Amino acid sequence: MLLKQMGRWVAGKRTKWITLAVWVIIVGVLSAVWPGVNQMEKNNAANLDSGKPSVKAGLVAETEFPAESGIPALIVWNREGGLTEEDYGGIQKLTAYFAEHPVPGQGALPPFDKLPLPVLQQQASEDGAAFVLPFFFEKTADSDTMKQGTEEIRKQAETLFGADPFAADLNKGELSARVSGPAGISIDAVGLFSNADVSLMIATVLLVLILLLLIYRSPLLAIIPLIAVGFAYGAASPILGKMAELGWITVDSQAISIMTVLLFGAGTDYCLFLISRFRQLLTIEKDKSKALFGALKDSSGAIAMSGFTVVIALLVLLLAKYGAVHRFAVPFSLSILIMAIASLTLVPAILAILGRTSFYPFVPRTPEMETEHKRAKGKTTAVKTKKKNKVGGRIGVIVTKRPWLVVIVTLVFLGAAAVNSFRIQYTVDLLSSFPEDSPSREGFAVIGEKFTPGELAPVKIMVDTEGQDIPLQKTFEELPYVSKVSEPAAGKNNPNISAVDVEFNINPYSMEAVNHIPDLREAAEKALADAGISAPEAKTWISGQPATQYDTEMTNNRDAKVIIPIVIGLIAILLLVYLRSVVATIYLILTVVLSYFSALGLGWIFVHDIMGADAIQGLIPLYAFVFLVALGEDYNIFLVSSIWKKRKTMPLKDAIREGVTETGGVITSAGLILAGTFAVLATLPIQVLVQFGIITAIGVLLDTFVVRPFLVPSITMLLGKWAFWPGRGAIDHDETPMKEHVNV
The missing domain is CATH 3.30.70 (Alpha-Beta Plaits)
Structure with missing residues (x-):
């Protein structure tokens, strides 16, 4: 009942103007009274909490050795x-x-x-x-x-x-x-991200506009999603800015950059889910208002579910201990929530105002209207629409006639790509993600060539000697990966605290050096234990950038172990509530997870084998997982919603064929645009964003062209009525899909 009334509430004869006016007023007032999110950037916020060993060590160094802090x-x-x-x-x-x-x-x-x-x-x-x-x-x-x-x-x-x-x-x-x-x-780092904001915004807008023009060939239609995204950003920015001003959240330039991409990509997808259905109904319904209300009724559930899935998945990032990940949660989830609301209110209002003109010059009409219009415009629209449906129809036939073959081929392809993900090398070295001509990287190159690279970032090892003579310098000079150890220094406030500066003979930012931090700690604790000092682990502190990076790596690993299962669990619950099928929930989750690992594997081929990167940033797998699993389920939800609905009135084979045909065009368009927006990140000079953009774009393309059109409908066909378990299809036909196709 709610969905039936929504169209009249937001896109009725009078309410369409009220909806538009409300959005204009909200954005105008918020922008006037609250600061924009860009004004509240804080790019030096701590990423590690006070309980991490390197942070504790930093406080000891600051207290006992202030001249060097x-x-x-x-x-x-x-x-x-x-x-x-x-x-x-x-x-x-x-x-x-x-x-x-x-x-x-x-x-x-x-x-x-x-x-x-x-x-x-x-x-x-x-x-x-x-x-x-x-x-x-x-x-x-x-x-x-x-x-x-x-x-x-x-x-x-x-x-x-x-x-x-x-x-x-x-x-x-x-x-x-x-x-x-x-x-x-x-x-x-701040300069690169700050300079990226404007160029990223311009590149993303142009890309989305060009893709929409190429796909739909309608200037007005191409602008509608951009208008919706603009309003959503206009509302989200001051809200986030005010939250940052009040100290509720912290935002940085990296989060704002990716938030912009996410808004354009996901926001355009939600708009197209509604627009495509509106376009279909205009070919059978003469009254544009009835067509719009029907489109909103048919697509609003999928849009709301898709948006809610992404919002929930992104909110899970609040559980992250690493600051850069934790800070993503609120800006990302809030912007997507506002974008989903705009897709269900503002976009219908704009479509109601423009009507069929939205699709000019290829205006969709009913057969009767088209007959009247033939003399002036010919059959261009009908012919092209038929051609588009023909492609989706062929895929629908393939997945229903040869489901075993399709499942085997797609699983072999995705599985082989996923196996390649085990080759990936990771790093937490931010410097390696900078362009080679950035000043800090050029300076590091000179230090590495003329001195030893360890001079750039030595580690300070501090121990509480309890007044005993501990041979710290000798202890660390004997280690094969150490190039230099300073003379021991006594603490300012506690002379029993002795410290030495240790320089690596390798790149101190490399994972090789970072992974030696536990070895250094073990050596220091052993020296204390050999002197008879009890509980040496509580009397040893290591500060410095390599120690910070080690804690970063450990924190990232912890976050991945916590967040990934929770995201999968929450999305599974949402799918279960929406589809009322345990079986469908399981295979939809598994296909998207497989697609994620395949994206990592294929991404490594591009990043490592083609572009020559030695490693990818350690945060990327977690970022990519949350985005790909949440956004990938959007397409599954849209497809399965269509199949589930058609299953009520026709045999499953026909429901799958028509569902694939009906949703193929819009999901393909949406996937290309979403992948394109993430691919824009690859044009930036920051390698962490380049790598994230490539891997996420590949994952979206796999969901769009492999998982959604082939794998999911083929599995559904093979399972037959079991795909709905413990629910059941609306009608029972003499269908035995598992037996029917077992020998194919």
């Missing part, structure tokens, strides 16, 4: 052929200037200006071509503060040297400078 910006100076005395003089003047004129957020600064030139030169690389100036920012400094500080350094350097060394080429024999280290990485 803070966020280091490593300014890497380089001149091929060797740095000159003038270069060192300029570096000393730069150090002296900022010792007297500190920038906002500035912390410790080594007194290089007070060192004799020979002493300073001894700290350069072996060939004398590179020198690192550590510039510390306070731990509370955000990326904007650090960026402002490095810009001040750049301006002063240009004044002192007469040219901008930060813009100089690294390989032309001139003095060059690059900002690397944690501060440089943070600045580059």
